[in-house]
Amino acid sequence: MTYKITFKKNGVLSTTHPNDVTPDNDTWEQNRENITFWYNDKYSEYSGVRKGNTITGTGKNKTESWEFTMTLIK
Numbered sequence: 001m002t003y004k005i006t007f008k009k010n011g012v013l014s015t016t017h018p019n020d021v022t023p024d025n026d027t028w029e030q031n032r033e034n035i036t037f038w039y040n041d042k043y044s045e046y047s048g049v050r051k052g053n054t055i056t057g058t059g060k061n062k063t064e065s066w067e068f069t070m071t072l073i074k
């Protein structure tokens with residue numbers, strides 16, 4: 001699945017993800033190269049590491065987990 005995520009100031013996250021039913025409470029934080037972001041009032045959590053223009057990591061929710069890879073676009 002391909003969709004766009006925008007990491008905005010003050011931990012605000014904006015996305016075109018089709019399953020994001022509560023876009024007003026999506027957030028993110030970064031500590032050096034480690035990035036974590038949440039959708040749907042923290043129902044889904046994504047934790048990844050940025051290396052150059054790529055973020056790779058693991059996503060999870062209450063029932064499953066998965067691997068993800070993101071490409072940064074400027």
